Amino acid sequence: MSKKFLILIVLICFFGVYNYLVYTQSQPPTKPLLSTNALQGQKLWQDNNCNSCHQFYGLGGYLGPDITNVYSLKGGDFINAMLNSGISTMPLFHFSDLEKQNIITFLKEVDSTGFYPDKKSIIHKNGWVEISEK
Amino acid sequence: MKSKAPLLFIITAIASLITAISFGIIATLQYVQFDFLKPFLTFNKVRPMHVTGALSWVLLSAIGGIYYYLQKDGLLKKQLLVSYHFIIFLLTGIGIYTCYALGIFGGKEYLEFPPILIIPILIGWFLFAYNVIGSLLNGFTKRPVYFWMWCTGSVFMIYHLSEAYIWLTPYFKDKFLANTALQWKAGGSFVGSWNMLVYGTATYVMAKLSPTSGVGTDKKSFFFYFLGLSNLMFGWAHHVYLIPIAPWIRYFAYLVSMTEWILLISIIYSWKKSLNFNTTIENKVVIKFLSSTDKWVLINLFVALLISIPAINYYTHGTHVTVAHSMGTTIGINTTILLASIAYIVQKENPNFNFKLVLKGLTFFNIALILFLITLLVAGASRSQWMYALEPSAFAAMQYKLKTVYLIMAILGSLLTTTILVMVLPLFKGLMKALRG
Numbered sequence: 001m002s003k004k005f006l007i008l009i010v011l012i013c014f015f016g017v018y019n020y021l022v023y024t025q026s027q028p029p030t031k032p033l034l035s036t037n038a039l040q041g042q043k044l045w046q047d048n049n050c051n052s053c054h055q056f057y058g059l060g061g062y063l064g065p066d067i068t069n070v071y072s073l074k075g076g077d078f079i080n081a082m083l084n085s086g087i088s089t090m091p092l093f094h095f096s097d098l099e100k101q102n103i104i105t106f107l108k109e110v111d112s113t114g115f116y117p118d119k120k121s122i123i124h125k126n127g128w129v130e131i132s133e134k
Numbered sequence: 135m136k137s138k139a140p141l142l143f144i145i146t147a148i149a150s151l152i153t154a155i156s157f158g159i160i161a162t163l164q165y166v167q168f169d170f171l172k173p174f175l176t177f178n179k180v181r182p183m184h185v186t187g188a189l190s191w192v193l194l195s196a197i198g199g200i201y202y203y204l205q206k207d208g209l210l211k212k213q214l215l216v217s218y219h220f221i222i223f224l225l226t227g228i229g230i231y232t233c234y235a236l237g238i239f240g241g242k243e244y245l246e247f248p249p250i251l252i253i254p255i256l257i258g259w260f261l262f263a264y265n266v267i268g269s270l271l272n273g274f275t276k277r278p279v280y281f282w283m284w285c286t287g288s289v290f291m292i293y294h295l296s297e298a299y300i301w302l303t304p305y306f307k308d309k310f311l312a313n314t315a316l317q318w319k320a321g322g323s324f325v326g327s328w329n330m331l332v333y334g335t336a337t338y339v340m341a342k343l344s345p346t347s348g349v350g351t352d353k354k355s356f357f358f359y360f361l362g363l364s365n366l367m368f369g370w371a372h373h374v375y376l377i378p379i380a381p382w383i384r385y386f387a388y389l390v391s392m393t394e395w396i397l398l399i400s401i402i403y404s405w406k407k408s409l410n411f412n413t414t415i416e417n418k419v420v421i422k423f424l425s426s427t428d429k430w431v432l433i434n435l436f437v438a439l440l441i442s443i444p445a446i447n448y449y450t451h452g453t454h455v456t457v458a459h460s461m462g463t464t465i466g467i468n469t470t471i472l473l474a475s476i477a478y479i480v481q482k483e484n485p486n487f488n489f490k491l492v493l494k495g496l497t498f499f500n501i502a503l504i505l506f507l508i509t510l511l512v513a514g515a516s517r518s519q520w521m522y523a524l525e526p527s528a529f530a531a532m533q534y535k536l537k538t539v540y541l542i543m544a545i546l547g548s549l550l551t552t553t554i555l556v557m558v559l560p561l562f563k564g565l566m567k568a569l570r571g
Contacts, residue, residue: 002275007360008286015367022319023300025380027312034308042310049178049239049246057314057377058452060243062517063165063177065529066452088168091176113311114378117521121376121448128388129444131378 031113034106041106044099053090057116063089068116071108079104136205139216141483141569143198144476146224147191148562151469154187155551162547165533165540182234182246188464189244190227195472196331197262200284202479203338204269211269219261226254242317245298252299256292263288278341278350279359280334287330290366294324315371315379322370329468330366336424336471339478343417361393369393372442376451384444391442417481419489423474426500430466433504437462449522455514458507465503465550476561483568488560495556502550509543 034042045051053064060066070079083100086092095103114134122130161180163170171180197219204210230247233239240248266288270281298320300306301313341350349355371387437459441450450456473496480487513536520532 004282004356005275008363011360011363011367018368022383023312023316026315026383027309028378028380031311031378034310039308046242046246047240048237049182051243052178052181052246055452057374059314059318059373061177061181062452062454062457089164089177091172091178110310116376117452118376119522123445123448127443127445128385129375129448131376133378 032109034109037102038106038109040099041102041104044095044103045106048093056110057114066116067107068114069111071104071111076104076108079107137201137213137216138569139213139220140198140201140205141479141565142220143194143201143216143223144479145562145565145569146220146227147194147198147472148476148558148565150187150190150194150227151554151558152187154184154191155547155554157181157184157187159544159547159551160184162540162544166537166544176237178239179234179237182239182244183231185244186227186230186234186247192328192332192464192468192472194223195476196328196335199335199472199475199479200266200331203335204266206482209269210265212265215261215265219258219265222254222258222261226251226258229254242298242301244321249299249302252295256295259288259292259295263292278337279355280338280341280350282356282359283330283334283337283362286363287327287334290323290327290330294320294327298324311377311379314377315374315383318373319370322373323366326362326366326369330362332468332471333362335475336427339420339475340424342478343420365390365393372444372447375444375447388442388444392439417478419477419493420474420481422493422496423470423477426496427467427470427474429500430462430470430503433507434459434462434467449518450514452521453514453517454510455518458510458514461510462503462507466507469554473557473561476565480561480564480568483571484564487564491560492557495553499550499553499557502546502553506543506546506550509539509546513539513543 051060053061055061055064055066056068058066080100082090083093083095083103112134115132118131120132124130157180160171160175161177161184164172164177164180201210201216205213210216229251233247233251238248239246241252245252263285267285270277270285274281274285298317300316300320306313306316337350337355341347369387369390371383372391375384375387437455440446441455441459477489477492481489516536516539517532520527
């Protein structure tokens with residue numbers, strides 16, 4: 001077997017082990033799982049491509065604000081009002097009451113996973129950033 | 135008889151590029167005038183149309199180039215499969231744009247179309263991998279590095295496109311943090327996979343222009359290939375430094391990402407030194423495009439290395455600095471490589487083709503792109519300042535303050551679009567002539 005092919009095989013084996021660890025460990029056991037209602041809310045989030053304007057943890061489009069912690073900062077009533085009225089940049093989506101409730105539950109449960117922007121993070125001298133736990 | 139399907143891939147790629155820049159301009163105008171075209175085309179439709187056009191440009195032109203080169207070298211075994219592949223991708227693309235126009239989504243970021251449409255996309259990639267690997271399998275270990283890049287790129291493309299849908303499985307369905315991390319793992323490595331195809335194309339063209347340089351066959355080329363492959367596999371997690379997933383994943387990514395980008399610049403640098411004078415004159419336009427790539431690699435290397443340091447990433451993440459980085463790599467690096475490849479093909483098909491206009495366009499393209507990226511960096515820095523340094527204020531107030539920057543961005547974006555059109559329209563005509571010939 002050629003040396004180059006051997007290196008390729010070794011790398012692929014490492015990749016297999018790495019993937020197994022990432023798949024099984026990326027969600028820390030202390031972090032909550034999404035409830036059935038939140039999963040319905042997440043589906044509405046995806047079906048309307050909300051991510052094109054909004055972000056979670058800074059990931060998404062930049063036309064609208066990051067809403068990782070919108071539930072704890074503004075509350076469910078505020079979210080409900082936004083969904084009811086729409087604004088100049090956000091279309092009015094005509095959600096039913098149940099759908100609005102599911103979206104709010106989804107945002108509430110995402111909020112419980114952590115902070116963004118995390119202003120209490122500790123920046124270390126080696127360039128590492130220690131993020132705060134919720 | 136040789137199949138014309140490789141040329142059809144490239145022609146469709148150019149049409150996708152024009153689509154991408156058109157929707158990009160509309161998206162930027164919606165930043166300036168919030169209700170611009172709102173009754174017909176809301177931002178949640180415009181953005182995926184822009185992104186899908188850009189992805190299609192990169193992927194279709196890389197695929198078309200690879201099929202073309204394998205065919206030209208007499209290596210491509212299944213010519214008919216190329217046509218099937220093209221038809222599958224064309225119909226799927228039409229399906230995706232129809233869904234976006236009708237507001238039918240369901241997927242995650244960058245793959246917003248209904249998840250069912252990933253099936254024909256995966257079938258297309260299977261056909262590509264089967265055809266490319268099948269054509270190169272005989273004596274594979276002794277083949278030049280660009281063939282290794284194309285083969286591994288196609289396999290990892292299938293793997294990571296499948297991985298992007300792992301959130302549909304019962305085990306991951308309710309794990310929000312794991313899904314977010316894996317979405318960015320799949321997305322980051324997907325880019326690494328297309329880079330294998332694109333950088334492989336750059337290496338192929340360089341090796342053909344300068345056969346005595348050793349590019350593609352020497353030890354150094356393979357060293358950088360394995361370095362690039364390691365980055366593809368393990369170097370994705372700088373996107374998720376600030377998400378509370380398992381810390382070891384983020385530590386590991388920090389280590390790996392510091393090695394990125396060095397590979398291509400080193401290969402291009404050593405290749406440029408080895409070019410002989412006659413080759414340079416004969417292939418002026420191809421050389422000019424690859425020299426531009428060289429400069430864009432340098433600029434993006436600098437930005438990429440900076441934002442891969444968590445302490446800097448903390449401030450740039452979630453801002454237009456990230457957009458500047460991704461546009462810098464997609465437009466500056468990938469597009470100049472792919473245009474070099476297309477110019478090389480046009481020249482092979484029409485030896486008397488006049489590239490004068492294309493060369494003029496390239497000069498203005500470089501100027502427009504650098505100004506556009508600077509504007510994005512300014513927008514990103516302002517947003518970061520709003521997030522971390524200023525007294526809390528409404529998001530809308532911050533966006534309103536940035537209106538002038540967005541207006542400049544729209545003007546420069548239009549200028550960039552014009553320069554791209556000046557370069558690609560003559561190439562498009564050259565390809566159409568080759569298609570009819």
